[in-house]
Amino acid sequence: MRVFVSGATGFVGVNTVKKLIKYGHEVVAFVRNKGLAEKLLDRQVDVFQGSIEDFDTVYSGLKGCDAVIHIAGQIKAHNLDDLYTTNRIGSRNVAVASRRLNINNVVYVSSLAARGPDGAGSVVSHYGYSKRLGELEFIHNLFDANLKIIRPPIVYGPFDKGLLELFRMARLGVLPKMDKYYSFIFIDDLVEAIVKLINLDFDSPRIYCISSGKYHCKEINQALLRAAGKNGAFYLPLNDKIAMAGLLFSTSKSPFSRDKIREIKPKAWTCDSERLNKDIKFSPTIDIFTGFDITFRWYEEHGWI
Template sequence: MLVLVTGATGFLGRRVVPALLERHHQVRCLVRTPGRERVFPPRTVDIQYGDIQNTDALAAALVGVDAVVHLVGTIRRRNKNTYDQVNRQGVANVVAAAKVARIKHLVFVSVIGATSNRSYPYLFSKWQGEREVANSGLSYTIIQSSVIFGAGDEFLNSIAAMVKALPVVTVVGSGRNRLQPIEVEDVARCIAIAVDREELRGKTIELGGPQQISYNEILAIVARTLGKRRLMLHPPVWLMFVVTWALQALPRPPVTLDQLRLLPIRNVAEPDSVEDNFGFTPKPVEGNIEYIRLLTKRDAMSILTGQMPTKIRDH
């Protein structure tokens, strides 16, 4: 089966591509920036240059394709239209081109918490993307993931930056909000399985790791991994909104206002979802984040001042 992967050179995409190859699929990668395809060994994948906003490039990329894995999405807004352009219209463009190409299956990666509530612009845009897929008439699987961790992630590397560089770590609110982090290779494996497993078609499936853990617990795991002990400061949420608003002047702020608004939103999966749907147990956070040890103090300061190191930003 020939599978087109959008967002193929990103944090998740560069794991999805080898996972598909391991399942003996041929892979075509839609690459926006020439040269980024060098993350893959030569002659292992077919490369098509283009962007999901370019309908001609999408049509060319879909010639002869059997299935599509759509990974492109953004949680960071460059302007008020970014979410709509990428997370809704981008999906609509892929769906329209896929219908013309008569593909056999579409796997769309979304997030847990996608909602029709416009008070949460990011989650609303992801919900809109899901509606584009579900109402398309195509065979589809929607994957809703909890927060993803792995080498090159922004999530745990940003926490590690605070632990490395600061004597006291700031935690928004109580820190008791629960997450279910899932390792990036495990997410990629689920996506690859979803491409050709018939019984997953027409489903929306939540992905989470084996543990539902609080932000405080995640921070403690990061500190233990780094061999550090840190005090936690819990300022009220309103104060963090003020601080975060000021940070938006940075080129790439360590946290955005939209991310703060997501704190009270449920971000845990249905129990045993990965085991029940994909037949394996995902890896826990503790014992699988040694990569954060590679973060230098200089990297940490760069993250905290809004200059995400290239090795993380471009991973």
């Protein structure tokens, strides 16, 4: 199967491409930076340079493909115009181009933020709204097609930079203290599920969540400390007011923004893989204690920590 993968040089994208190759698929990697793609990706991959916001290049890249895995997107909301353009219009371009080219096998990698936190019944951040609008663009344009949407929670593992600072803090023996619950998914489990989804054939959209479990922050800190080889830590209480104070030092590269603080406030961001397991007979196998250990070792070996 010839598979189009957008966002192929990102954390999830690189790992998805590797998994596709492992299973014998041909890959068209749609990327912004061809030089970076040639460094990160296997030589077997066909690299197509373009912008997800430009319909013509998306359409050209999709020609001759049998399936689509759309991963490209923005996470930070420091520039809302860019965020919505990439996550909504980019999704529309992929959906419309897939429809015009009669590609009837599409996987969209969304986010748990598009559902919202536990019990909220709605999204709570611009990032979440932009991903939800991306979902709706796919559903609107491919409602009668073989469309699968997956909403991962916090994704982590080797090559990830999103949780790197937290692992660095664990190594120093300093960690945040919160009374909250989160779900996680190890990168290998996520990409295994993504690749399995291209083998499913439906005549209407399916939306899935995936996670390895529901963890209290106390368990998360225990897993971090065990991975770092620490017996204890100094805990820094983190609440909404303290997080808001972080805005004073916020920059375009900072993890703190008003949007991220909206996501910090809720009590829980959790989900399960029940529906996914039912349809593809797959459940995540790596919990945070094992996954954090693998990730920490990788950071050490590659000089990231």
